Amino acid sequence: MYFGRMVTGERFIEDNLRDRINQKYSPLSVDMETASIAHVCYVNEIPFISVRTITDTATHSGIEKFKENCAQASIITKDFVLEFLKEFIESELVVNGFR
Known part of the structure; x- marks a missing residue:
């Protein structure tokens, strides 16, 4: 089991951006769903935690x-x-x- 940073966004990561994202954030994983849920929780001041299994x-x-x-x-x-x-x-x- 690993705990760490996850990068999330609104689209698939294109190959030409992959190295830059890895260097800047050093993520353990990438997804496209968590950002929208986290944002809604943040705006509504609702505590939020994400558990993802790869x-x-x-x-x-x-x-x-x-x-x-x-x-x-x-x-x-x-x-x-x-x-x-x-x-x-x-x-x-x-x-x-x-x-």
Whole structure:
């Protein structure tokens, strides 16, 4: 499991921009969906966290890789989110004096 920066935008990264983005941001991943959700949350002052499980890589991509890795990625995400929520709830209970 990795924690780090994700680059998100409104279109696919063209090959001529890939090196510049990697040098400037050093992202672990790239997507096109998270920016819009994060922006709506920011504008509406709603706390936001993104959890993404990667199903393909820059060198191993496509629908075949997605299908091959989708079930395992779903399990990893579920397990992480459940553990995150458990830890979050426990810390909130401590902060609010319920423990």
